[in-house]
Amino acid sequence: MEPVAELQAVSRLYRMGDTEVRALDEISVAFNRGEFWSIMGSSGSGKSTLLNLLGCIDRPTSGTYLVGGRDTRDLDDDSLSELRGADIGFIFQSFNLIPQLNVLENIMVPLFYQEKPSLDGEESARSLAERVGLADRMSHRPSELSGGQQQRVAIARSLVNDPNILLADEATGNLDTHTSGEILDLFREFNEEGKTILLVTHEEEIGCQAHHVLRLKDGKIDEIGQGVG
Amino acid sequence: MGVGSLLLHKLRSLLTTLGVLFGVSSVIAMLAIGEGASEEAQEQIRQLGSQNVILRSVKPPEDVVSNQSTWSNNYGLTWNDFETVRDTFPWVTRAVPVRALMQDVRVGSNLMHPRVLATTAEYLEATGRLIYQGRFLGVEDQRRTANVCVLGYEVARTLFPVSSSVGEQVKIGPEYFEVVGVLLPRVPIGNDAPLPGVEITSEVLIPLSTGRRWFGDMQVKIRSGGRDIEVVELHEIIAAVDSAQHVPLAAAASRELLARRHRESDYEVVVPLELLARAEETKRIFNIVLGCIAGISLLVGGIGIMNVMLATVTERTREIGIRRALGAKKNHIMLQFLVETVVLSVGGGLVGILVGVAIPSAVEYWADMRTIVTIDAPILAFGISVSIGLIFGLYPAWQAANMDPVEALRHE
Structure with missing residues (x-):
């Protein structure tokens, strides 16, 4: 199976004053199409740094990151933006919807930045909103929605450009157990349709639901195991 | 989408545009009053006969x-x-x-x-x-x-x-x-x-x-x-x-x-042609002074806009991060904030044009002075307000575009 995202000996260093912090240290891992991964670790283990690299909003200090076989080192800032827009869907812990836009407009934001705007963009945004159960909330503002509903909007938004990879950063961290379960169900549903899902979490009961579990410790891979999913 | 966030802060947008509004309206009003006064003076001189030399007892x-x-x-x-x-x-x-x-x-x-x-x-x-x-x-x-x-x-x-x-x-x-x-x-x-x-x-x-x-x-x-x-x-x-x-x-x-x-x-020699030339010179000086005053007020207006846009960029750091993560290029972010600034300044400029055209009419009515609003005054004013938006919006927009997405997303 071809990997949709592959890290080869990737390191990320931060300079803080005189000291150098090695947030990621020689990480090598390949994520294949249709896999459901959880990335776990305590705070400071390098989860967020890894997520930023995977999402192409940050670049490795050394090593190679391939997305769909393309080396991201060769891409400039604009090309990375295009790559993010087309191949990667972001889902955040605090939902990160744009407050002045309504549900439908929020879902459509990524379409706006596409090189080739799809003709039926609004149509696909509507059907996604229906799939995540927000058919009757299209013209609501984020502030009028519950946390679970906001996260559904975010999931619909992450999928509107039909990316291969979904990156979820503590996507259930602000939700109660019941709503978390519903969101996880949505992830499973889209995973079964072929999306590669990378779920960053520190919650054991969430993380273990994935097919594969990657545990980080001090910027290194501690363990790659199987989940119960 | 830029306009939406402007409407979110109606009062702030309104106050921001006031600077440009006053600047533009003063440009138009002063040009109209100056043009009218000069036209009146020239008319009076012409009535003396531009080919006459008038000798007077004094x-x-x-x-x-x-x-x-x-x-x-x-x-x-x-x-x-x-x-x-x-x-x-x-x-x-x-x-x-x-x-x-x-x-x-x-x-x-x-x-x-x-x-x-x-x-x-x-x-x-x-x-x-x-x-x-x-x-x-x-x-x-x-x-x-x-x-x-x-x-x-x-x-x-x-x-x-x-x-x-x-x-x-x-x-x-x-x-x-x-x-x-x-x-x-x-x-x-x-x-x-x-x-x-x-x-x-x-x-x-x-x-x-x-x-x-x-x-x-x-x-x-x-x-x-x-x-x-x-x-x-x-x-x-x-x-x-x-x-x-x-x-x-x-x-x-x-x-x-x-x-x-x-x-x-005990005499004076009045030459309307000379007076005409002097009137032209006076008008030129008047226009320079007027241009400076108008320039200063527009500069102040522009700085006001830039100030607010810088605050807006800081306030919306997170939004910038989100948009970048969702595929926005630097140019997209730049354009978004530039458009917002231009919309602000042009909005102020358009209202300013209306006010600026109204002031001469009021002056004509109350002060019984002749005023002339030439067609190029509003066009000039409009051009100025667009340029103010572009010039003073450039730096805030550049700042927004060059934010590190990782930092921006972490911003509370």
């Missing part, structure tokens, strides 16, 4: 005169001057003598103090004035020393508010005169003379010979301290020159002639 300073004579003033242009100008200056096609008489004009109990001018039939052509009703003074009136007069429009309207004045009698000093014509007003009738040497007042014209016959050369002015006796042969000589090119020559010759003949400066 009362010399009091102390100089009092040494010569304690009770009577003898000054001003002479008939001799007039004849020299008329007969010896090659470029002068026509010379018109004018005497100003200090006389009241009344009809029944209606009393006025217009300028009573005694002159010849050529006055009309030399000054380019137009007849409204009846006729002007003729050569025949001159010869017969007829008691006829031509009224200025204002005088006719004041003395005969309802009926036509032609054919009626008016009393000038102690004598009765028949009204034979009414002049069109000098448009526009301003409140005051904007330039030295330009007088716009109401007037009554009578034949030169008639004036001389009834009122002589001597004028007695009664003051609180006693009596002032003035002897002035001629108050004004209007010399029409054959072409504009010869006006400076005629002016120089007149100045030289008068300087030679008059020991004191």
Whole structure:
């Protein structure tokens, strides 16, 4: 199976004053199409740094990151933006919807930045909103929605450009157990349709639901195991 | 999408645009008032006749005169001057003598103090004035020393508010005169003379010979301290020159002639062409001053916008991070904030144009000043407000575009 995202000996260093912090240290891992991964670790283990690299909003200090076989080192800032827009869907812990836009407009934001705007963009945004159960909330503002509903909007938004990879950063961290379960169900549903899902979490009961579990410790891979999913 | 976030902060957007609004409206209003004032001045100068050289008697300073004579003033242009100008200056096609008489004009109990001018039939052509009703003074009136007069429009309207004045009698000093014509007003009738040497007042014209016959050369002015006796042969000589090119020559010759003949400066030479040139110069200076003031107010407006946009960028750091993560390029972010700034400044500019066009109308209505809103003033103002948005929006937009997405997303 071809990997949709592959890290080869990737390191990320931060300079803080005189000291150098090695947030990621020689990480090598390949994520294949249709896999459901959880990335776990305590705070400071390098989860967020890894997520930023995977999402192409940050670049490795050394090593190679391939997305769909393309080396991201060769891409400039604009090309990375295009790559993010087309191949990667972001889902955040605090939902990160744009407050002045309504549900439908929020879902459509990524379409706006596409090189080739799809003709039926609004149509696909509507059907996604229906799939995540927000058919009757299209013209609501984020502030009028519950946390679970906001996260559904975010999931619909992450999928509107039909990316291969979904990156979820503590996507259930602000939700109660019941709503978390519903969101996880949505992830499973889209995973079964072929999306590669990378779920960053520190919650054991969430993380273990994935097919594969990657545990980080001090910027290194501690363990790659199987989940119960 | 940029407009949406502007509406989110209605009051702030409104306050931000005020700077540009005032800047733009002051540019338009000041241009209109300046243009109007200059147009009015030029019109008045043109009415003096741009191909004329006007020689005037001027009362010399009091102390100089009092040494010569304690009770009577003898000054001003002479008939001799007039004849020299008329007969010896090659470029002068026509010379018109004018005497100003200090006389009241009344009809029944209606009393006025217009300028009573005694002159010849050529006055009309030399000054380019137009007849409204009846006729002007003729050569025949001159010869017969007829008691006829031509009224200025204002005088006719004041003395005969309802009926036509032609054919009626008016009393000038102690004598009765028949009204034979009414002049069109000098448009526009301003409140005051904007330039030295330009007088716009109401007037009554009578034949030169008639004036001389009834009122002589001597004028007695009664003051609180006693009596002032003035002897002035001629108050004004209007010399029409054959072409504009010869006006400076005629002016120089007149100045030289008068300087030679008059020991004191009891005369002045008014050259409308020179005044016109000076008016142009004044207008140019006025425009520069105006441009500076307008520039400063627009600069302040622009800085206000930039200030608010910088605050907006900081406030929306997270949104910028989100948009970047969702695929926005730096250019997209840059464009978004630039569009917002331009929308702000253009919004202010458009309202400013409306206000700026309204102010001159109000000034015209309340202050009775002429104003002219030229079509290029609003276009200029619009262009300025767009450029202000672009110039002052560039830095905040650049700052927004160059934020590190990782940092921006972490921003609370």
